[in-house]
Amino acid sequence: MMAGTAGGMHLWAIATASVVAAACALVGTLLVVRRQSLLGDAIGHAVLPGIALAVLAGARPGGVAVFGAAVACALVTVGLVQVLRAVAGLAEDAGAGVVFTSLFAAGVVIVTLGASRIDLDASCVLYGILEMVPFDTVPVGGVEVPRGFVSSAAVLAALVAVAVPTWKLQVFSAFDPDGARAAGVPVAAVTTGLLAATAVATVAGFEVVGAVLVVALLVVPAAAAELLVHRLHRVALLAVAFAVGGAIVGYLLAYRWNTSAGGVIAVVLVAQYVVAALLAPEDGCVAQVAGRVRFAWRVAREDRLAAVWRAMEQRGTPAGPRSALEHLAGWWLRVRGRIVGAASLSAAGRREAEMVVRSHRLWEAWLGRHADLPLDHLHPPAEWVEHHLGEAARRRIEAELEHGRGDPHGREIPPEA
Amino acid sequence: MTDSATPSATGDRPVPLVEFHDVTVAYGRRPVLWNVDLVIDAPCLFGIIGPNGAGKSTLLKAALGLVPLVGGTVRFAGVPLARARHTIGYVPQRESVDWDFPVSAFDVVLMGTYGRLGWFRRPGPAERASARDSLARVGLADVADRQIGRLSGGQQQRVFLARALAQEAAIYLLDEPMAGVDARSQEQIFDVLASLRASGRLVVVVHHDLRTAAEWFDRVALIDMRLVAAGPTATVLTPDNLRRTYSGQVELLREVGLAVAERGRTS
Numbered sequence: 001m002m003a004g005t006a007g008g009m010h011l012w013a014i015a016t017a018s019v020v021a022a023a024c025a026l027v028g029t030l031l032v033v034r035r036q037s038l039l040g041d042a043i044g045h046a047v048l049p050g051i052a053l054a055v056l057a058g059a060r061p062g063g064v065a066v067f068g069a070a071v072a073c074a075l076v077t078v079g080l081v082q083v084l085r086a087v088a089g090l091a092e093d094a095g096a097g098v099v100f101t102s103l104f105a106a107g108v109v110i111v112t113l114g115a116s117r118i119d120l121d122a123s124c125v126l127y128g129i130l131e132m133v134p135f136d137t138v139p140v141g142g143v144e145v146p147r148g149f150v151s152s153a154a155v156l157a158a159l160v161a162v163a164v165p166t167w168k169l170q171v172f173s174a175f176d177p178d179g180a181r182a183a184g185v186p187v188a189a190v191t192t193g194l195l196a197a198t199a200v201a202t203v204a205g206f207e208v209v210g211a212v213l214v215v216a217l218l219v220v221p222a223a224a225a226e227l228l229v230h231r232l233h234r235v236a237l238l239a240v241a242f243a244v245g246g247a248i249v250g251y252l253l254a255y256r257w258n259t260s261a262g263g264v265i266a267v268v269l270v271a272q273y274v275v276a277a278l279l280a281p282e283d284g285c286v287a288q289v290a291g292r293v294r295f296a297w298r299v300a301r302e303d304r305l306a307a308v309w310r311a312m313e314q315r316g317t318p319a320g321p322r323s324a325l326e327h328l329a330g331w332w333l334r335v336r337g338r339i340v341g342a343a344s345l346s347a348a349g350r351r352e353a354e355m356v357v358r359s360h361r362l363w364e365a366w367l368g369r370h371a372d373l374p375l376d377h378l379h380p381p382a383e384w385v386e387h388h389l390g391e392a393a394r395r396r397i398e399a400e401l402e403h404g405r406g407d408p409h410g411r412e413i414p415p416e417a
Numbered sequence: 418m419t420d421s422a423t424p425s426a427t428g429d430r431p432v433p434l435v436e437f438h439d440v441t442v443a444y445g446r447r448p449v450l451w452n453v454d455l456v457i458d459a460p461c462l463f464g465i466i467g468p469n470g471a472g473k474s475t476l477l478k479a480a481l482g483l484v485p486l487v488g489g490t491v492r493f494a495g496v497p498l499a500r501a502r503h504t505i506g507y508v509p510q511r512e513s514v515d516w517d518f519p520v521s522a523f524d525v526v527l528m529g530t531y532g533r534l535g536w537f538r539r540p541g542p543a544e545r546a547s548a549r550d551s552l553a554r555v556g557l558a559d560v561a562d563r564q565i566g567r568l569s570g571g572q573q574q575r576v577f578l579a580r581a582l583a584q585e586a587a588i589y590l591l592d593e594p595m596a597g598v599d600a601r602s603q604e605q606i607f608d609v610l611a612s613l614r615a616s617g618r619l620v621v622v623v624h625h626d627l628r629t630a631a632e633w634f635d636r637v638a639l640i641d642m643r644l645v646a647a648g649p650t651a652t653v654l655t656p657d658n659l660r661r662t663y664s665g666q667v668e669l670l671r672e673v674g675l676a677v678a679e680r681g682r683t684s
Contacts, residue, residue: 230521
């Protein structure tokens, strides 16, 4: 039976995708912060034989038995990885690679062999059948509701119901397992719970985006959120928001372009990640580039002012700019009135220049005293340290230097402004 | 803790705060700590000193049940770990933690209250207040909301100390709290530890720096795969004991340990 009109069908598909995305992002956040993202991938694949066998044995797709079989498969996967490590000395990532591909392959074989008898085909497992979700409904309180929505909403409700009271245990176990164990937290049980939750969320994700792209729902929104906020509950909430937003936008775009909803949803999630990586306020690419440019510009301005100041001190002509940026800085300082005429400074320009020269000469004096370096070794380090010394550090160095106001070259160190 | 006040059955001596009895610890099959007998009677600042790989951290982890005992027992005020857990505050080594993890300094300190909350209760106003007080005690109230990885090494260590304070424990076990920490943070950490001692707590510290050990600790244990000596700092840190701890006399213990691990025989 179909769920209402064409518009209504789309709404049901979007609602289902959103609920699944939220469930996956919630679980995925915990995997990502534990640096175990690929475990989601492994479990996502390894549950297939469980699902296939359960369905072959007569379980209804999306039913409780299927979820149970998937959880069992997930735990078997993790158990086998541990066994491989203990018995064969296989590293955990390689072990996971061996186990989940074997189980997935077994699942594919079972699905293909049983294709005539079960309502499950390989391509829908791989790519999902979000578009078909509204066609399979069950009556809920007199309304025809897609079966996929009912099961995934139940999954989300169960995950939230478990996550809220046990969140603190997840945080503690993930951040500091030794400390958590010492405080009496049942770390092994907490981890097993997370693996079971991953299996359940993954099975819910199968229908929407398929076994391969469910990893995108688990990992990508959490990875994007982690770039932007720095407390776990905020990461989780933002990841859920990203995932739901990605599901809605992805579905609409897929409808518009008449292509696979699962594929476009994953593309939208990745696009969100790219934007987050570019624009993250502290660690984003744009912020980092901007920081470097700002610094280079400050260095160029300070170098130019110091060059003019030194020329004034020695009654000579200033050394020429050493880079195009410094050239530009010289022009800008003239426009702003800091540099006046050929080699003269305004009062403000003079103060700024004096602090650079002061930092430079203090550093030379300090190095000369503490590092026992020959005179010609003092200038190069001072050339870059001069841009990094603050007022407090300058005063500290000055207090430490006993002899007069001169630097090792015998030149005067300007006083603090 | 009624147990701590009860005289032991064997005499009128009070039950020791911590008692290692014939403790042997192995990683896998390889023993790394042999037959340790160590009794700490009264609250004090207690240092566990020894060279790298001597099993100092292992001793703490064994006491906390983080590594299994091959033999022997550990009792806290006369009761086993399972009944004493809530009375013990633990500060793990810095390396055991992922510093990029999305938690704030405050979140980390709040973890100290989780033990007494049980598995399902969420931290409330009382726990938050306790976490804020603990952060203030280590002088970090102003960086409470900072992500833990954005603090300096010394500040991170103080956050962990604050977490142990929030636990309101009777016994504190700290694993190398002074490692990778600037001099000012060291002083601050030491001041907090001294104030814990002053309020009647036992503070056990794994420490590698002999120079500061002599001035900081009331009592010490010298360890190198086995207990070399334990007691008041002045009587234990003798040239003879130090030579026995640091001169690598344990080569035989290492060889036997490897032989046990490989089911073989020493040469």
